[in-house]
Structures are given as C-alpha cells and as structure tokens.
Amino acid sequence: MRQMSAAEAALLLRDGDTLLIGGSGGGHAVPDAILAAIGDRFRTSGAPRDITAVHPVGLGDGKTRGAGHLAQEGLLKRAVSGTFVNSPAVARMAMDEKIEAYTLPQGSMSQLMREMAAGRPGLLTRIGLHSFVDPRLQGGRQSQRSKEDLVELTKFQGEEYLFYRPFNVDVALVRGSAADEDGNISMEHEAVTLEMLSIAQAARRSGGIVIAQVKTIVPRGTLHPKMVKVPGILVDALVVEPEQWQTFETQDSAAYSGHVRVALEDIPRLPAGPRRIVARRGACELFEGAICNLGSGISTGIANVAAEEGVLRRVCLTNEQGNIGGAPASGNEAGAARSPDAQIDQPYQFDFYDGGGLDLAFLSFAEFDAEGNVNVSRFGGRIVGPGGFVNISQGAKAVIFGGTLTANGAPKAVRQVEQVTFSGRFARERRQPVLYVTERAVFRLAEDGPELIEIAPGLDLEADVLGVMAFRPRVSPNLRQMDARIFADGAMGLADRLPPAAPRAALRRFAPAQAAE
Known part of the structure; x- marks a missing residue:
C-alpha cells in the first residue's frame, strides 16, 4: 500500500477531473488535509483547473475549510452537493456565476453512490418531484451557467419518477480512523460512517483512484474485520494525518x-x-x-x-x-x-x-x-x-x-x-x-x-x-x-401527558385475537 503526504496526493488530481469527496458537515469524516493540499497546490501552481467536485453532504466549517479549500476561481468548474451551507465561499461563487452549481437531495446523492458502484444506469426515485429539483422547475440548478441536466423526469409503470444521472469519477477521497498495512480502513472513532464504501466502489467502477486519509497506520491483521468500512482492495493510496480531529470543533468525543x-x-x-x-x-x-x-x-x-x-x-x-x-x-x-x-x-x-x-x-x-x-x-x-x-x-x-x-x-x-x-x-x-x-x-x-x-x-x-x-x-x-x-x-x-403510540402494523399480528362473542 502506497503511503504519501497530502501534498503528494494533491498532485494526483488532473485538469478537468471529477473529484468525489466523502464526509459530512462540520468536519465529520472530512478528508480536510487532502482538500487543503489541493487548494494550496492551486494557489502556488495554478493547477489543477476546472475540477468538478461532487459530495453528497455539505463540507466545511462555515468559513474556509472543507469544500471551501476548493473555492478558487479556475480551480473549481462545477460543484454538486446536497448543500453549500458549510462552504459559503462556494455558494458565493455560484451566486456570482463563477461556477456551475447544483444542489440535489442529500439522500438521493447518497443512494446514487451505490448505483454508481454497481454500474447501474442511475437512481430512479420519486424524491424531489414537484420541488426545485424537478426539471419542470429548476432541475437542482443554482447558477445560470449550469446547463447540463443532472436530473430527468421519466415515467415508470404509469407513474412519474425522477432519474438522477451518475458521475464518472476520476479521484475519490475518503476518510477513516485507521488503516492497516494493506490499506483496510476502519472508522471506529468517527462520528459518522456515511457512504465511504460506496464512494470507493464507485471510483473503482469508473476506473478512478481512491485516496484515504487516516489518523494512524496499524500492523497488518490487527483491525477487526467487522470494523473495516473500506477494504484495502479498493484503496490506492494512504495519507496519514496524526492531528486529524473527529470534527472541526471536537478533537475526540467518545460519546x-x-x-x-x-x-x-x-x-x-x-x-x-x-x-x-x-x-x-x-x-x-x-x-x-x-x-x-x-x-x-x-x-x-x-x-x-x-x-x-x-x-x-x-x-x-x-x-x-x-x-x-x-x-x-x-x-x-x-x-x-x-x-x-x-x-x-x-x-x-x-x-x-x-x-x-x-x-x-x-x-x-x-x-x-x-x-x-x-x-x-x-x-x-x-x-x-x-x-x-x-x-x-x-x-x-x-x-x-x-x-x-x-x-x-x-x-x-x-x-x-x-x-x-x-x-x-x-x-x-x-x-x-x-x-x-x-x-x-x-x-x-x-x-x-x-x-x-x-x-x-x-x-x-x-x-x-x-x-x-x-x-x-x-x-x-x-x-x-x-x-x-x-x-x-x-x-x-x-x-x-405523552400520548401513547398506536400499534405498528408489523406488531398487530402479535396482538391477542379478540374473543368471539
């Protein structure tokens, strides 16, 4: 398993690549060291350019971290996420028409990762109908320069559905707590696990590379197999960040x-x-x-x-x-x-x-x-x-x-x-x-x-x-x-005065039968 610095990992991203990023909100399993290195590389060299950043959950501390590292004109071409609330600099670029911007339902994007991993055509769902995600309204677009249809309206068995199109992934960034010498990634100290496995599988299906950020490396065979969220067969490179915090505000909460x-x-x-x-x-x-x-x-x-x-x-x-x-x-x-x-x-x-x-x-x-x-x-x-x-x-x-x-x-x-x-x-x-x-x-x-x-x-x-x-x-x-x-x-x-719950349908079969009168 190849181990490298965050700066070396940033060099693997090429002009025009689609970058798929795991993590959530205020630093929860966000591979921030690698994102920071990508931002630093662009500031010093002007590369890579015209990146498409895809992440199901918004990433950032509400200031500059997370997806905010990518909020540089020329670096970012397109952003597709569930929300930009955590990365106001990306939102400003969208408002100023400097990037193509889409916000899609977080759950649909999360589920789409599994469809991409399996090589299926995309995600078919009723989620988003009659909202701004519906192509009859805005199709999830948040900037005028966003022209591509990422969501399509279709009919299946006589009912309306939305079809979310997949992405071709060049580089995927995931994060875990530890990795062993074979690249198996555990997440036992993270606050969330998200769709890290699907992201890695989707990148592999696309022929892309998977880079994992972890806090530590442990000997081969020491990770319990049930704690491994991303198997090493899907990981191409490891970045060790010993100062990795659990979130942007909390170093480590056992709770x-x-x-x-x-x-x-x-x-x-x-x-x-x-x-x-x-x-x-x-x-x-x-x-x-x-x-x-x-x-x-x-x-x-x-x-x-x-x-x-x-x-x-x-x-x-x-x-x-x-x-x-x-x-x-x-x-x-x-x-x-x-x-x-x-x-x-x-x-x-x-x-x-x-x-x-x-x-x-x-x-x-x-x-x-x-x-x-x-x-x-x-x-x-x-x-x-x-x-x-x-x-x-x-x-x-x-x-x-x-x-x-x-x-x-x-x-x-x-x-x-x-x-x-x-x-x-x-x-x-x-x-x-x-x-x-x-x-x-x-x-x-x-x-x-x-x-x-x-x-x-x-x-x-x-x-x-x-x-x-x-x-x-x-x-x-x-x-x-x-x-x-x-x-x-x-x-x-x-x-x-908390009202009682009505019996759930699945439990009614266990209720005693009414005696015949």
Whole structure:
C-alpha cells in the first residue's frame, strides 16, 4: 500500500477531473488535509483547473475549510452537493456565476453512490418531484451557467419518477480512523460512517483512484474485520494525518463515536426566546415511541426540550447521517449524536426515510407561502441547498416545520417562496399531515393552503399575526390559544401527558385475537 503526504496526493488530481469527496458537515469524516493540499497546490501552481467536485453532504466549517479549500476561481468548474451551507465561499461563487452549481437531495446523492458502484444506469426515485429539483422547475440548478441536466423526469409503470444521472469519477477521497498495512480502513472513532464504501466502489467502477486519509497506520491483521468500512482492495493510496480531529470543533468525543454512554439528560436547557417556544410547541407533537428526525436549525431544539421534559428516552431521535437514538448534536456539529444506539451507513438511513420509516419529521423553514410550499434552499441572496430536507419531508408520515413568523421585521410567510424545497400541493395529494409552528401561531396544511389553528396567548390576531404575513391564510373557526405552558419558565409536564403510540402494523399480528362473542 502506497503511503504519501497530502501534498503528494494533491498532485494526483488532473485538469478537468471529477473529484468525489466523502464526509459530512462540520468536519465529520472530512478528508480536510487532502482538500487543503489541493487548494494550496492551486494557489502556488495554478493547477489543477476546472475540477468538478461532487459530495453528497455539505463540507466545511462555515468559513474556509472543507469544500471551501476548493473555492478558487479556475480551480473549481462545477460543484454538486446536497448543500453549500458549510462552504459559503462556494455558494458565493455560484451566486456570482463563477461556477456551475447544483444542489440535489442529500439522500438521493447518497443512494446514487451505490448505483454508481454497481454500474447501474442511475437512481430512479420519486424524491424531489414537484420541488426545485424537478426539471419542470429548476432541475437542482443554482447558477445560470449550469446547463447540463443532472436530473430527468421519466415515467415508470404509469407513474412519474425522477432519474438522477451518475458521475464518472476520476479521484475519490475518503476518510477513516485507521488503516492497516494493506490499506483496510476502519472508522471506529468517527462520528459518522456515511457512504465511504460506496464512494470507493464507485471510483473503482469508473476506473478512478481512491485516496484515504487516516489518523494512524496499524500492523497488518490487527483491525477487526467487522470494523473495516473500506477494504484495502479498493484503496490506492494512504495519507496519514496524526492531528486529524473527529470534527472541526471536537478533537475526540467518545460519546460521538459510541465508545461511551453519557447522560442524555445533561443537554443544556434552551434559553428563553422564540427558539425555545417553537421547539416546545413542536415537542408537543411527540408521542410514545415516535421515530423522529431533527433537521438543522431551530428544530434541533426538540432534543433539548425532550431532555428537559424527561421524555428523550421515550422517543427515538435520528439524523440522516446514520445515527439512531441518543441525542443529535446541533450547530456546526449537526450530523453527530451523543451516545447513539446505532450508527448505520447513510444510504441505508435514507432508504428507511424514503420508505416512510419516520413517524415525525421536525424541520426548519426559511419561508412558507400561500400554497403551503416551504423554502430552505435559496433565499435572501443566499444559496443553501436542501441537504436531507427533501427526502425527510417527502418520506415522513407527518411533518412539523418550525421557524419564526418574521425575521428582522420581514415576513417569512410570503405570497410565493423563492424556491420550492417542499411542495404543499404534492403533500396534499398524498394526504400528508403538515404543521407550520411559529412563536406566535400554528398553522396546518389545509386543502387551500395553510390554515391558522392556534395563536399565542395575549396576541392580537390582526396586528400580531395576520398583519405580519404577506398572504392572508384561512382562519379556523375553531381557532384556539397555544398551550400557556409552552411560554412558562418551568417544565411543561410533557412526561405525564405523552400520548401513547398506536400499534405498528408489523406488531398487530402479535396482538391477542379478540374473543368471539
């Protein structure tokens, strides 16, 4: 197995190559040393040029790291990712029309890696229909110079589907915790495992090379075979980075890797304010045994509220990167989880999500409109991208969108969203229950758009709610006040009134038969 420096690895990238990169968000299994070396090489030599960077999850610390290393004019030709929120420099290049830019559903990109690995034509799925990913809208494009159709609309057995086209991979970057002398890669100290195996297999299928960044090299035969995520037969070169941190903010958390269990109830209590109100009202939708996803942003506060109310262990919180159970992290470390019960590869998590496995999805909104559409992907002069939002919102049995009703005095309930990340019409067609929870009011998705069903105590309907919206929703004839306990300082008593779960279909066969009368 050839071992080399990050600078030597950067020399393997040629002009016009497609670079496939593993990792997630704020440094979770991100091969940052190699990315930094690629950026340094271009600054000093002007090479390589016109790279296409593909990564299912956004990569970066919100400043310069991760995909930000590649954000140099001439180096980057095209960026395709689930989100650019972690790499604002890439987003700026897209806004300034300096690169071709696409943001596609994180789950669909993750699953596409498996299709590429197997040499199949691409990914056929209903995920993304009627959103900005649909070619009838924007096809996932985030810049005017993006001309190629990466997503196609097709019909199969009389139903509409989206077809995600594969990429030909020249170089793939993966990351692990350790490698043995044969190049077998383990990930036992990582916060996530993602689709590292599929990425390596996809590169091999394309005739590309696989470079792995690891923290240490161990003797041959010392890695437990079940801990190996990427076998050495797929790895062409190793870069050892002894100073490799678990994330961009955490050097090593045994709770993130699952090596130790911590008290989940130690999650900090949310401070008073709109975020706490929105999270507490959202948490009122929890029920015993509910399987949930917490999206980034304001909805991550659900975990804090569940811990404060003593119900965190009575529900199952998950995140799309593959953590099941425990307490999902927030902020720049979203994607990790403290003391999860299981860590599975990301494509399998999205299989579960797409298949309707989530009882509840708690997601944030940037804006929603009179049709019930939600936008989180492009707004206010920013390109963010959907991340896992499209898969999660489209696949969940019920969705609770959370956010404030205004931002800096401007309405977030708008006549028409700038970009459709969630289609209200498509949700109505599928009879999907949807709530829009704010600090002032709660709306539900009705047949003709959002309907106001709850208002915060003490507010004036016209002045404080309808007057700060850019459209006038239907007001329920049964409009009621939001529970006053949501706004109080102490606990809401959720533990004593958590609704029971309805029996799952798979368990009904074990229920005792009713005695004949």
